[in-house]
Amino acid sequence: MSKEKFDYFINGEKGKYEVVIGLEVHAQVLSNSKLFSGSSTKFGADPNKQVSLIDSAFPGMLPVINEECVKQAVRTGLGLNAKINNYSVFDRKNYFYADLPQGYQISQYKNPIVGEGKVLLDMPYGSKEIGIERLHLEQDAGKSIHDMDPSSTYVDLNRSGIALMEIVSKPHLRSPDEVNAYIKKLRTIMRYLGTCDGNMQEGSLRADVNVSVRKVGDKNFGTRCEIKNVNSIKFMQMAIEYEANRQVELLEDGKEIDQETRLFDTKKNETRSMRSKEDAHDYRYFPDPDLLPLKLEQKLIDDLKKSLPELPDNKKERFIQEYGLNSYEANVLVSEKEISDYYEEVAKLSDKKLAATWMMGDLFAMLNDKGLNISNSPISAKNFAELVQSIKSGEISGRIAKEVFEIMVESGDNPKKIIESKGMKQQSNPKELEKMINEILSKNKDKVDQYKAGKEKLFGFFVGQVMKLSGGKANPQLTNEILKKLLKG
Amino acid sequence: MSNITNQSLSEILESIKSKKISSLELTQAYIKNIENAKKLNAFVTTTFDQALENAKKFDNKPNNEQLLSGIPLAVKDLFCTENVKTTAGSNILNNFIPSYESTVTKNLWNNGAFLLGKLNCDEFAMGSSNETSFFGNVINPIGDHLVPGGSSGGSSSALAADLTPATIGTDTGGSIRQPASFTGTVGLKPTYGLCSRWGIVAFASSLDQAGPMTKTVNDCSIMLEAMSGFDDKDSTSINKKKESYSKNLKDNIKGLKIGIPKEYRVDNMPKEIDELWEKGKKILKDLGAQLIDISLPHTKYALPTYYIVAPAEASSNLARYDGVRYGYRSQKGKDLIEMYENTRSEGFGDEVKRRILIGTYVLSSGYYDAYYLKAQKVRQLIKKDFDDSFTKVDAILTPSTPSSAFKIGEKTNDPVSMYLNDIFTVPVNLAGLPALSLPAGLDKQGYPLGLQLIGKALDEQKILNIGYAFEKNCGYKNEIKKWWS
Known part of the structure; x- marks a missing residue:
């Protein structure tokens, strides 16, 4: 830096x-x-x-x-x-x-x-x-x-x-x-x-x-x-x-x-x-x-x-050591005691680095928009941690996570419940995905031929079709891998 | 029965407890005396209806276990009394009715006494003759041309004239002891912090102390016991166990060491004061006390020190009287500053203004070190003089004042000669010690003179005991003709 x-x-x-x-x-x-x-x-x-x-x-x-x-x-x-x-x-x-x-x-x-x-x-x-x-x-x-x-x-x-x-x-x-x-x-x-x-x-x-x-x-x-x-x-x-x-x-x-x-x-x-x-x-x-x-x-x-609470300078050092944050992130997250408390609760239950990124990004932006502060955040630390964990585990993609986040803000619901009830879970079963991709390829034979003839730009088109069919739930990484494999064959 | 009011408080208490007299009869007797004594101008406010009411209440349900069962008392108008006008002798408070009761007066009422009226005093307790009061000067019952002393002059006058069985005053530089001395009565300034200052209109906070004024030493011990005690509303109040001064009062002073400070023999002191002092020494010696010559070398600086410290504190304490929230407000002036100026110009008398000016001056930048700071240092030396002496003696005997009561108007145009009246009393306030003024004799004009017993901090019992023994052997009796009624 x-x-x-x-x-x-x-x-x-x-x-x-x-x-x-x-x-x-x-x-x-x-x-x-x-x-x-x-x-x-x-x-x-x-x-x-x-x-x-x-x-x-x-x-x-x-x-x-x-x-x-x-x-x-x-x-x-x-x-x-x-x-x-x-x-x-x-x-x-x-x-x-x-x-x-x-x-x-x-x-x-x-x-x-x-x-x-x-x-x-x-x-x-x-x-x-x-x-x-x-x-x-x-x-x-x-x-x-x-x-x-x-x-x-x-x-x-x-x-x-x-x-x-x-x-x-x-x-x-x-x-x-x-x-x-x-x-x-x-x-x-x-x-x-x-x-x-x-x-x-x-x-x-x-x-x-x-x-x-x-x-x-x-x-x-x-x-x-x-x-x-x-x-x-x-x-x-x-x-x-x-x-x-x-x-x-x-x-x-x-x-x-x-x-x-x-x-x-x-x-x-x-x-x-x-x-x-x-x-x-x-x-x-x-x-x-x-x-x-x-x-x-x-x-x-x-x-x-003896009875003093941990003060921001010490807490910042600890956040860097304990949670692997950089100085900037640590600074932001210790700027208010309530923020640091929230972060620590989230970090205990989820990925520490990802939690910091999502807090400083979407959570703060939403609070700022609504004129709220962390103490009256519509999303509890526990729910927020679950959301972070769902992203980390690959259960939902980052894009879906943003949708889940929106619903959490409105309803205050638990992310698992939202993912469950709306069927937003990421499609990460290779067999299911392969089946879906084969279906798309067979419907678009002309495009497959053009791709094979060298029009590699069309790869994006196939990804788009997969996402469309899966309602955005297809695991993007897995989709890429399978698409590449099948298009070669 | 007709002469119940010229008895001592303890005698009156006996009569009340043995039902020889009712509280109502007693109260009526005092009211009659007060109404006949308007010439003395001792009262600013009377609370007769309220007193009669309280007396009846007592008689209906007498509680004789209290220190002051059924006793009507008039108090200095410096003590704030709930729903009763409290003026501090000043125009600036001429319409002030507190919603609260001072701790000291509340203590008296909690011990069975009730209010008879408010007694005149020098304006904001600044004076030695009761001539600075907005409500006019008070006359000494000893003679119609004499001042009663000050600042608790209404108190001393009312007490000596049998208008109240006992009373309380405040003493910042001698305001209890000097008037007691001028009227042939007993006055005690307690150790600083023994009686709460809460609810007393402040003059000089580090010196002000309330105390009893009575006809006898025994009465004094009863009143002290009733009025004193720790108060968490006053940060300078001393937290200690309450003492039973009257129960522990004894007249055996054999073996006690009495210090005689050479510095209290001042130039031009009347011969009679010297003779009085000699008489006092002899009485104590005959009672088995041992006289010891001591030195309080910084005594001569006490008066100038006092007249820096007290006005300094007063100048700040009196800043609150601005006409904004209570008290007198001038209708003249076009803005805030002019309203302040007019209110304070019209509200305060000359002596108060003089002290505010002195106090403001000695605290001003450029003068602070030369005056206020130096005075504080000297104050420590004066205190140390006493501390040193009290390693050798039990109490110190001095005259109370350098003269007997002076004539009305005699010193009003000469503030310094007025201030000199406090010469024997101010060192005690500066050191925060207790001191008792006892009537001890008469001068050649037949005016009372007092002697002062100074004790160690919180050693009130000892000086009361010495005073008690002294009183029994002195043979002083106040014989006042009631010329005013």
Whole structure:
């Protein structure tokens, strides 16, 4: 396999620029209740129906840490091969906003729960390691709704206080493609761990994107801009493209880049300044006196480590070793835990390689068409395995298999039953086939003569006739052999 | 019967249990006193109907097994009380009716007491004279021109004037002990974490602690027992077994070592305070305690440290009062920011604004290290001073305040001199320790003065015992003429 070369640069008149990207990903922790209150975290409830006195910051209310959220952060940290800090501190980040009832967000500033880690990306030009700077726990804010009333803003506090993990990468990403791969990898890891559902539409995963540019070969980083709160991979990629080119243009014009916070306008496909460094909020961070420092016992961390599921990188290696898949196939099949589970169930009962081919081909195409995912696939893993086995054993041909597959999708039936009831079994009895072929040859004496006189193209015609007569069930390999033998004679 | 209200809580409890008086009669007697004492301005809200109802309920089915059987109690208006307005002495909460009950008050009600009313206090407990309350200043029953101390000034005034048999306050830098000292009553600030902070309007979270204010040390132990206890809704609550402070109260203090810190003899301290301290030492010595000179070298930094840490926390704790979800909202302003500004400008008083400004300043980038971080370090040193001393002594004896009750208006234009009133009380809050203020004598004007006993963390029983022995031998008696009725 020839590896492609990394090739994301911006060419200016004065040189070739490299784009440097770091991400701050906000991942909503999967937990039944909020980070410091007992309110439900379920998505889609009516506004302000999942709000406790704590979330709405009534006088005298106090936060109490939700242990499950702490465990989820530790699991995620372990999944990112990161250092888990036995001692971490919750701080208050102070600012006024209508959807921030306390007037401060409880976050972690100097002492996060998770330290440095790393994530491995599979890029067309080889694998690349992206460093993780830290992961910390913090509260989400509520939601301001500006379009319900022409003169008022409404506030929904259902999200207020939900636990987020902020995962900060090192500035190791170099292209929109790498950002895409990185986000997807984070998402896969967290979904394997069950620590975040990664649902970007519901806002469970969003990111602040830091972008800077520098001439290829420069050791120092350029001045960065932070693009706030981008909630889809596509928008992240568009924002980076726009922002990197904007910065290169400035540099080419001999201008300086202002360190600032920018917003991505998805309608105009451009970033624009939100506030400059001078206007940056002074958040007045200080340790939250309502909460004691979070001290984790090593045993808790060790126990969580032991109970972690197999993670995608390991699973991929195992799939290559155990099932003889190539790297690409293994990558696709481990991309979602549910897919890998499905594959393993199929592979246990059928040919491993053929199963992979059929899953990545017909099954995925069908799911994609119907807007389904593997968990609600109309074909069970067991039935799918039977189908693969029927192909492998020669019971049905690949062409018939596609028909059987269609019927399985519609009916959910077992393939054996379909093959049986529709008489779709492949005709592989040499005597029966010979009888059928002789019949065809005797009906088409003229064509036999032409063939023998050298018109070898007619071989296809005879095969076609066999298939027609057999209703497509004749074993193609056997048909070829017998035809050749009889036409010689 | 007519003078039931000038008895101690424990005496009243006896009368209730022996059916000498009904809970209803008792409640009516207090209501009468309260109605005659409007001049003191001790109450923000009264809950007479509810109290009479509860008293009748008790009398119909008396449960005398409880610590506070059938006792009506007024509490500081910083404790959230379910369906009863809770103002924290502030305009910004002047219409706030909580749907919940603070843990501490709930504990009192679970022990048989019921609410008589809500007591005035300095706005958000920020003050030492009860002059910062939106609902007007409270008057000390000792004299119509005197402040009752603060911030629990409504509590001290009501207690001394027989408007409640006992009460509770909160103490962030001396807000229980100083008013107790100014009114000749007993006040205890418990170990940080002994009483839950859940449902108490927060001032400075790492310092706030609720505690009892009573006429006697025995009463104090009963109230502490009733109000304290672990609460899983407060992350800083201490998880330990509940103690029976009143049952274990004893007056034998023979052999106990009492530390006398030299740093508490401050410049310009009135001679009478010094004499009071000497008197206290003598009483304890005569009771068989051993006096030991100790040093708490960082004491002089306690006040500046306190006035950085407390405003810093307050500036953040008070950010929630924005007029959006509850409380006062200004009708002026064309956008969100102006609404915030007007609401907070009109909702908060000067002292609260002053502390929000100080707190915001000391947490600002560029100043954080010089002020807040340094203050936190000094706080550790102050705590260590106490830890070191408590390897040598059982308790520490100091004056409670550097003066007796001052005149209304005397210090309102001089915040620093007001802050200096807390000089003996704030180190205890910074170290999270328990301390008891006991009435110990009078100054030459006849105003009460208090002495403070500081204990090791969770050593409430010991300082209560010392206080109990002291009280029996001190001979102090509050003689207040009811000039207001």
